[in-house]
Amino acid sequence: MKTLLRLVVVCLAVPGGVMFAQGNAAQEKPAVNQENPLSTWNKFAYARVKGILLKSAEKMPEESYGFKPVDTVRSYGQIVGHVADAQYTFSRWHWERKIQRWTSSTQKPQKRI
Numbered sequence: 001m002k003t004l005l006r007l008v009v010v011c012l013a014v015p016g017g018v019m020f021a022q023g024n025a026a027q028e029k030p031a032v033n034q035e036n037p038l039s040t041w042n043k044f045a046y047a048r049v050k051g052i053l054l055k056s057a058e059k060m061p062e063e064s065y066g067f068k069p070v071d072t073v074r075s076y077g078q079i080v081g082h083v084a085d086a087q088y089t090f091s092r093w094h095w096e097r098k099i100q101r102w103t104s105s106t107q108k109p110q111k112r113i
Contacts, residue, residue, distance in 0.1 A: 053083060 065077035
């Protein structure tokens with residue numbers, strides 16, 4: 001279960017780190033961008049939900065990750081894993097689109113060594 005918690009933290013922290021790499025801390029309210037208030041709100045909402053999820057995952061004892069209130073629902077660990085998978089999927093989709101737009105432009109990609 002420690003591996004699952006680490007996976008969740010990595011899957012949430014890496015995209016969050018990229019998003020806030022411009023100097024904003026993940027838990028701080030981003031500066032209001034008058035040009036695009038929707039992006040500002042999305043960054044703030046993402047940071048809030050990320051904080052709540054990480055605190056929840058850290059609070060739950062490792063042996064309780066298999067807890068199911070009833071048999072017809074997912075366990076706590078499965079829900080946390082599902083959220084991490086969804087975050088990874090959305091982040092991957094975003095970066096793939098960004099790369100496609102960049103490679104389709106007139107600039108040629110620089111060769112990496």
